[in-house]
Amino acid sequence: MVTDTHRAIEAVWRIEAARLIAGLARFVRDVGLAEELAQDALVAALEQWPGEGVPRNPGAWLMTTAKRRAIDRIRRDETFRRKLQELGRDLEESSPDIGAVVADDDGIGDDLLRLVFVACHPVLSAEARVALTLRLLGGLTTDEIARAFLVPEPTVAQRIVRAKKTLATAQVPFEVPRGAELAARLGSVLEVVYLIFNEGYAATAGDDWMRPGLCADALRLGRVLARLAPREPEVHGLVALMEIQASRAAARTGPGGEPILLADQNRARWDQLLIRRGLAALERAETLIDGRPGPYVLQAAIVACHARARRFADTDWQRIAGLYERLAEAMPSPVVELNRAVALSMAFGPAAGLALLDQLIAVPALRNYHLLPVARGDFLAKLGRPAEARAEFERAAALTRNERERTVLLGRAAACEQEMHDR
Template sequence: MEDLLRELAPQVLGALVRRYGASDTCEDAVVQEAMLAAALQWPAEGLPDNPRKWLVAVASRRLVDQVRSEQARRRREDRIALATPQAELLSRAADAEADADRDDSLALLFLCCHPALSESSQSALTLRAVGGLTTAQIAAAFLVPETTMAQRISRAKQTVRNSATPLRLPQTADQAERLESVLHVLYLVFNEGYTATGGADLTAPALPTEAIRLTRLLHRLLPDHAETAGLLALMLLTDARRPARTGPEGALVPLAEQDRTRWDRRLVTEGVDLIIRTLPEGQVGPYQLQAAIAAVHDEAEHVDATDWPQILALYDLLEHLAPSPVVTLNRAVAVAMVHGPTTGLDLLATLDSDRRTAHHHRLLTVRAHPLEQLGDHDAAAHTYREAARRTSSTPERRHLTTRAARLTPGRQD
């Protein structure tokens, strides 16, 4: 029941937004009234023949009642009654069943990723409107106060409303660019949950779970889009390792030290099958290449069986296709494994002048390992400690501090 309601929520919301406009009013109508009514009635009375049409009808009736009440009180200014005459609204509600089976989920995703919004606002609005997460859940995942997140979502809705953008798929001319934004937002949501940027926990499980669900939805709506399939495969192959990423009391366990029997092999199989079907079709994109790299890691039975030359070859392609300091950083790990730690350090040195990575703890974390391999334990320990100082994640800080302590057991920090 819960899974069905979560799947239907964006579809019903999309139908109401398309008919009536103001997404905030419609969201309240769907989430607070129609979904609650379904949760109470369906277990006792059974599923209706058309659950989505049932929800649309209930939400539409609630919406009309709400508008009538608000028009009478005149207390709120940003409701759809100000833009839509009551008679027209009632007429639309009367015709609500005509297109209740139309799925506007994809259009709603595009709307939430409106180009006028910042990436953080796009992510928050997507999780609230399409994902159905509460404001409190989103705030907790992104480590901000609930009031701050509520204001962010409210401003995002206001921006979309002021843009007067209709709920429809973008025209062919800009559809590819908008779809790229949607994929990027889902990618950011997944990454923030898989490795939280700060706080006491390594992960925020609600975010990767929801990112995967939404990407599955997008893939179902666009089954022939290779990069959507690539992103879904990447998420599945990465999330498969999540059970082994933490030890007792939430301690971070790096990839090389994870118990691979704890990896979710069902997700690995699904991800590998998906990328095998996707790579031979059409132009290869960054998400597909990242998924292929993740597949090589996941298919190795133990760390020593990892095919590092293949991983390096894939990173070479990725850097050519979508160069970035993050790609170079990850490629340096593969270079060190294939050509030796000194070569890896030389590549990392090229990032020292890049302001995007020069002061990031991740660069220091990656640099410390080849220093350790070369036997320069003092330099490696110093680098681990400096990386620990710069991260805001408690599990990462503890892990890095522990690594430094193992290299200099007599040191008193």
């Protein structure tokens, strides 16, 4: 039976888990051990709080309990004296009281920032970084992560276990990198957060077009990162990008969950609060730029053009095409070129977009990327070439792994075939 106390414990855990693990990781210098200690404290709360009541400062209670468990573990460890020297603390003193723990946690923001950089360390694969970040900072269970990315739960569990072992073996320091290393590592952090968001915004596979829970987790991580690194323009740029994209969520699917493309969305359903937050984050990012804007700031500027347009017809496509050109210089990528082709087609006609797309057909990275034939099919349809357009939509439908998207693409192919018969 779920009691009010159990619900309170669940809520406290969702709020405090990342902060608790971060503080413990600084204390014991081991992410895997920190998570175990945090789980021990959670078990203690489940055992004690129903009878004793929820403490006045539940986060501090959990930290105190976990640190006591850490002291007990280290005392039992054969390398007790070496651990004492590494930690630089006299753990033989009496366990800290609540007041001491609260005072010790005054730097918890720094601990969270360190944990972000550890979980997203380049020594880990992209899949491992995502899984570990969602586990430690998003508070998701292995089952929740597995369902979100449509992979078996044991696969996710193995990724997380291996990631922790890899970090321990590589002796990754629990610290925020400095100088040039910071820029390189920050890129990895932002990449992971945006990868999580994108999987929620447009699921790569499965029956659902969107997974809003993943978008929410990524947004929360981005907002935390913005508070912890307030002088980094790319962090604010990513937050702006996600806020504005998330504002369209309610308008992106129909009553049956079917996708609704940007041109057909009811903009009255866009979340104006998220748009205002996104535009404010973009403004902060732009004031912090020293030199050329980075990729996330440029992408945020692109989605801001859509957010400011009251109707699809009001979109400043020429500005968007120019921003994509700058983005291609800052972050050369075939996918960026594909998006630039779409912007060019909207600004200067489908023939202009098709000319750029035809240069991308032979690019190996786009060979199985379903959005290339989607764009070509769209341009060819607008140019009055329905037979060629139908073939492109059918190819795109065969390449996508998302069932909702496949249905839409086959519908567009059927519309092209109908147009051929009507001629």
